[in-house]
Amino acid sequence: SQKIEQNSEALNIQEGKTATLTCNYTNYSPAYLQWYRQDPGRGPVFLLLIRENEKEKRKERLKVTFDTTLKQSLFHITASQPADSATYLCALERASWGKLQFGAGTQVVVTP
Amino acid sequence: DAGVIQSPRHEVTEMGQEVTLRCKPISGHDYLFWYRQTMMRGLELLIYFNNNVPIDDSGMPEDRFSAKMPNASFSTLKIQPSEPRDSAVYFCASTLSEAGNEQFFGPGTRLTVL
Numbered sequence: 001s002q003k004i005e006q007n008s009e010a011l012n013i014q015e016g017k018t019a020t021l022t023c024n025y026t027n028y029s030p031a032y033l034q035w036y037r038q039d040p041g042r043g044p045v046f047l048l049l050i051r052e053n054e055k056e057k058r059k060e061r062l063k064v065t066f067d068t069t070l071k072q073s074l075f076h077i078t079a080s081q082p083a084d085s086a087t088y089l090c091a092l093e094r095a096s097w098g099k100l101q102f103g104a105g106t107q108v109v110v111t112p
Numbered sequence: 113d114a115g116v117i118q119s120p121r122h123e124v125t126e127m128g129q130e131v132t133l134r135c136k137p138i139s140g141h142d143y144l145f146w147y148r149q150t151m152m153r154g155l156e157l158l159i160y161f162n163n164n165v166p167i168d169d170s171g172m173p174e175d176r177f178s179a180k181m182p183n184a185s186f187s188t189l190k191i192q193p194s195e196p197r198d199s200a201v202y203f204c205a206s207t208l209s210e211a212g213n214e215q216f217f218g219p220g221t222r223l224t225v226l
Contacts, residue, residue, distance in 0.1 A: 032212040043116075043203050043217030044155070051212065089155065093212065099168065100215060102155040 002027045004103040006090060012109045019077040021106045023090035026071060031095035033066055033073050038087045038105065047088075048075075080110045116218035118204050124224045130192040133221045135204030136185055145215065146179055146189050147203040155203070161187065162209065194225045 005024045013019045023033070031052050036044035050057045050066045050073070057064045063076040077084050087107045091100040117136040125131055137144045145160040159169040164181045172179070176195070181187040191198055201222050205215040 034214065041219075043205070043220050044215075045217070046214035049212055049214065099157050099160065101157075104154040 002101065004028070004090065004092060004101060006088075006103040007106045008104065010107040010109055012111065013080055015081060015110055015112050017080055019080050019084070019108050019110070021075040021088055021090075021108070023073040023075065023103055024071060025092060028071070028092055028101075029068075029094065030092035032093040033064075034091045034093070034100065035062075035064060035073075035075050036089045036091060036102075038089060044089055044102075077108070080108075082110045082112055084108060085110050116204055116206055116216055118202075118218035118221050120221060121219060122222045122224075124226065125194055126226050127195055128193045129225075130190065131194045131198075131223060131225075133189040133202050133204075133223070135187045135189070135218060137187070137204070137206030138216055139185065140208070141206035141216070142184070142209050143207045144181060144187050145205040145207075146187070147205065147217075148200045149203060149220070150200045158189070191223075194223075196225045199223055199225050 003026045034049045035047045037047050038044045048057055048059055048064045050064045052068055061078045065074045087105040089105040090103045093100050119134045142163050146158040147155050149155045158171045159179045160167055161181045177191055179189045201220045203217050203220045205217045207213045207215045
C-alpha cells in the first residue's frame with residue numbers, strides 16, 4: 001500500500017540553525033511533491049512545489065530537494081526563526097491530476 | 113479575496129444528531145475538497161468536486177457521510193447520525209484545475225461529538 005512517512009518526533013532547533021525535514025514514500029510515483037505549513041488551529045498553507053524532473057527548488061530561506069530514486073524529499077529551513085515554529089506537511093500528487101496524499105507532518109520548534 | 117470560508121468554526125453535538133458543515137471556496141476555483149484531520153490518521157481526503165460534480169468520494173468513511181455542491185460558491189458536508197469517532201477537524205480546500213496547483217485551505221471546523 002502507498003505510504004508517506006515524515007519524522008513523527010518534533011524537531012527542536014536553535015534560532016539561526018538549519019532545520020531539515022524528511023519525507024519518504026513507498027509504492028508511489030508522484031509527479032509533484034508539495035510542502036505545506038500548518039499552525040495550531042489553522043488550515044495548511046502552501047509553501048513550495050517541486051516536480052519529479054526537478055532536483056531542487058528554493059524560495060527565500062526554504063529549500064526542497066526531490067530524489068525519485070531514493071523516494072525522498074528533504075525540506076530545509078535555513079537561518080531558522082522562532083516564527084518558523086509550526087508543523088510541516090508533505091503531500092504527493094500523481095501526474096493524472098487528482099488527489100493530494102498528505103504525510104502526518106513534522107513539528108518544528110525553534111527556540112531563541 | 114477572503115479565502116476559503118468555513119462555518120461553523122466549532123461544533124459540539126450529541127451522538128445521533130445531524131451535523132452540517134459549510135464551505136465557500138475561493139471565487140473562480142473549480143475544484144473543491146473536503147478533508148478530515150485527526151491525530152491518529154492525519155489529514156485524509158474525503159471527497160472532491162470539479163465544477164460542482166463529485167469526482168471521487170472513495171474517502172468518505174460511511175454512508176452516514178454525504179456531501180453536496182449545489183453551486184460554484186457553496187458546499188456542505190453532512191453527517192447523519194453523528195458518532196463520537198467522527199470528532200475531528202474538517203477542512204475545505206479549493207484550487208484551479210491544473211495538475212500541481214496549490215490547494216487553498218479554509219480555517220477548518222472543529223467537530224466534537226459527545
